[in-house]
Amino acid sequence: MVATGRTALPAGMLESLRAIPGTRILPDEPLAAHISLGVGGPADVFCGVADEPALRAVLDLLAARGVPRLLLGRGTNLVPADEGFRGAVIRLEGAFGAVAVNGPAVEAGAGAALAALVERAMARDLGGLEFTTGIPGVVGGSLAGNAGTATASLGEAVERVDLAFPGGPARAATAAELAFGYRSSRLTATGGVIIRARFRLVPRPRAEVAARVRGFTDKRRTQPLTLPNVGCIFKNPPGESAGRLIDAAGLKGARAGGLEVSDRHANFMVNRGGARAADVRELIARVRAAVRNTAGVTLEPEVVLLDERGGREGGAC
Numbered sequence: 001m002v003a004t005g006r007t008a009l010p011a012g013m014l015e016s017l018r019a020i021p022g023t024r025i026l027p028d029e030p031l032a033a034h035i036s037l038g039v040g041g042p043a044d045v046f047c048g049v050a051d052e053p054a055l056r057a058v059l060d061l062l063a064a065r066g067v068p069r070l071l072l073g074r075g076t077n078l079v080p081a082d083e084g085f086r087g088a089v090i091r092l093e094g095a096f097g098a099v100a101v102n103g104p105a106v107e108a109g110a111g112a113a114l115a116a117l118v119e120r121a122m123a124r125d126l127g128g129l130e131f132t133t134g135i136p137g138v139v140g141g142s143l144a145g146n147a148g149t150a151t152a153s154l155g156e157a158v159e160r161v162d163l164a165f166p167g168g169p170a171r172a173a174t175a176a177e178l179a180f181g182y183r184s185s186r187l188t189a190t191g192g193v194i195i196r197a198r199f200r201l202v203p204r205p206r207a208e209v210a211a212r213v214r215g216f217t218d219k220r221r222t223q224p225l226t227l228p229n230v231g232c233i234f235k236n237p238p239g240e241s242a243g244r245l246i247d248a249a250g251l252k253g254a255r256a257g258g259l260e261v262s263d264r265h266a267n268f269m270v271n272r273g274g275a276r277a278a279d280v281r282e283l284i285a286r287v288r289a290a291v292r293n294t295a296g297v298t299l300e301p302e303v304v305l306l307d308e309r310g311g312r313e314g315g316a317c
């Protein structure tokens with residue numbers, strides 16, 4: 001390994017990555033620019049990959065040289081460390097944004113926005129994914145954490161997930177194999193990279209789909225969407241609302257550095273300017289302690305907190 005300041009990539013790694021057609025290689029890229037909360041230090045290297053051959057070549061190269069990798073969707077459920085990430089951050093771009101409606105199903109690349117699936121289905125008088133309205137992620141990142149609402153989640157609608165692995169062929173996994181649960185799945189444990197998925201749709205007139213989309217949009221009025229945030233910080237405990245418990249503990253408006261518990265929706269934390277990952281960890285610890293004291297409930301983070309070596313806390317297990 002050649003250690004130049006913070007970077008500890010094997011010698012010649014950047015050149016080898018750049019030589020792969022369909023890659024966009026950015027050394028020392030600040031992750032804050034790619035994370036909805038606007039926090040996170042630099043990744044040793046950020047690799048945008050435009051298609052499956054490029055992804056396969058990047059995965060093989062990183063595995064062969066022992067370089068850790070982190071898959072990034074839209075970064076709307078992730079809080080990287082202030083120290084950044086020692087390894088390669090991969091984002092699926094280009095052809096991974098493809099969406100095609102085939103019969104009563106929609107096939108989408110892992111880089112496609114959930115909103116694009118709803119729109120494309122609606123144009124064919126198909127629905128079934130309207131519950132994802134307002135979830136700002138892409139297919140890969142959203143499936144990994146089984147994104148959804150209180151009553152529906154992506155795992156219930158998915159028929160098939162195609163996964164890529166270093167050093168081997170892609171393989172399809174069924175929803176049953178991936179054991180989707182409340183904001184959880186076995187996807188991370190498989191070590192695979194989601195490249196594509198197929199979701200079941202239901203026949204529904206487009207006016208009805210549009211009305212449902214409006215309904216789900218309205219429900220988000222309480223969310224502090226004008227400030228950088230990362231969605232709900234905590235999972236809802238069974239039969240309870242994390243936001244209600246945090247509010248009851250008197251924590252709306254509580255601050256750590258530039259981060260604040262939203263006064264609109266207590267399960268959101270907003271970046272008022274200059275927030276750091278350390279502030280997120282501090283405020284999470286304070287909120288958990290307070291809710292444990294007032295309600296006897298231990299809140300579990302829904303957001304994924306990363307350390308610079310890729311160690312994870314919270315999110316999908």
Ligand SMILES: Cc1cc2nc3c(=O)[nH]c(=O)nc-3n(C[C@H](O)[C@H](O)[C@H](O)COP(=O)(O)OP(=O)(O)OC[C@H]3O[C@@H](n4cnc5c(N)ncnc54)[C@H](O)[C@@H]3O)c2cc1C
Binds near residue numbers: 092136139
């Ligand atoms: C305003 C707002 C509202 C939100 N509302 C909701 C909501 O109602 N319901 C909900 O569930 N969530 C919600 N979220 C959280 C977040 O949007 C979802 O969890 C979203 O699905 C994450 O998608 P992403 O593309 O941003 O994933 P990222 O945050 O980039 O990644 C999430 C996880 O997936 C992994 N990953 C990414 N791509 C791949 C891949 N191709 N293969 C394997 N693993 C991969 C990452 O390593 C990470 O562990 C909200 C967030 C915001 C900011």
